[in-house]
Amino acid sequence: MDVLVVDHPLARARLTTMRDARADNATFRAALHELTVMLVYEAMRGAPVTTERVHTPVARTVGYRLANPPLLVPVLRAGLGMADQAHKLIPEAQMGFVGLARDETTLRPTPYLESLPESVADRPVLVLDPMLATGGSMAHTITLLTERGATDVTAVCALAAPEGIRHLEESGLPVRLVTASVDERLNDSGYIVPGLGDAGDRQYGAV
Numbered sequence: 269m270d271v272l273v274v275d276h277p278l279a280r281a282r283l284t285t286m287r288d289a290r291a292d293n294a295t296f297r298a299a300l301h302e303l304t305v306m307l308v309y310e311a312m313r314g315a316p317v318t319t320e321r322v323h324t325p326v327a328r329t330v331g332y333r334l335a336n337p338p339l340l341v342p343v344l345r346a347g348l349g350m351a352d353q354a355h356k357l358i359p360e361a362q363m364g365f366v367g368l369a370r371d372e373t374t375l376r377p378t379p380y381l382e383s384l385p386e387s388v389a390d391r392p393v394l395v396l397d398p399m400l401a402t403g404g405s406m407a408h409t410i411t412l413l414t415e416r417g418a419t420d421v422t423a424v425c426a427l428a429a430p431e432g433i434r435h436l437e438e439s440g441l442p443v444r445l446v447t448a449s450v451d452e453r454l455n456d457s458g459y460i461v462p463g464l465g466d467a468g469d470r471q472y473g474a475v
């Protein structure tokens with residue numbers, strides 16, 4: 269699987285704010301918003317464009333637009349904190365939603381929401397979720413998308429664990445990963461180490 273680690277100094281600084289256990293919910297959300305802009309910007313670097321003529325106040329020149337805007341799919345809850353920023357960067361994108369809560373005993377995702385277009389064939393997809401831990405939630409989401417014809421999926425995650433990357437690789441799903449860091453490992457509770465804790469709780473409070 270193609271893994272792009274966005275290790276720009278500004279991305280590292282935002283991730284450090286998110287890791288800091290002293291950051292309150294608002295500070296964490298603001299840092300995730302800013303990091304999302306950097307991750308989506310890099311995720312879209314190779315996107316095909318169409319060209320058109322544009323008249324500036326001074327001259328004619330060539331202009332560019334995305335040839336095939338992606339479908340954005342935030343994975344609730346934590347992915348909601350990436351949705352608006354991604355949409356601001358790609359205003360022409362459509363958005364679908366997947367809601368999953370990980371069972372903290374089995375570490376398996378429990379689905380509670382699925383709102384996706386019937387077909388996503390011939391359309392790139394960006395799945396937005398800050399955390400790739402065991403990879404179960406991401407694999408579930410990508411499976412929903414491939415069942416609708418997706419063949420070009422990018423997982424956009426603030427943090428990834430080696431275990432989650434391995435899970436996606438072994439799944440054979442058509443996905444590449446853009447992340448700000450590949451951390452050391454998972455602990456016995458399935459949390460990323462050093463990680464940042466529970467990305468949903470850090471944004472919205474514990475449930």
Ligand SMILES: O=P(O)(O)OC[C@H]1O[C@H](OP(=O)(O)OP(=O)(O)O)[C@H](O)[C@@H]1O
Nearest residue numbers: 345346369370399401402403404405468
């Ligand atoms: O790779 P995995 O082991 O599946 O873990 C990652 C998932 O865990 C978190 O969501 P969580 O289930 O905590 O739900 P929340 O966003 O509502 O907090 C995170 O946002 C991912 O969706």
Ligand SMILES: O=c1cc[nH]c(=O)[nH]1
Nearest residue numbers: 401459460465466467
């Ligand atoms: O470290 C982790 C693992 C799964 N989900 C989170 O929010 N954090």
Ligand SMILES: [Mg+2]
Nearest residue numbers: 466467468469
């Ligand atoms: Mg959570």
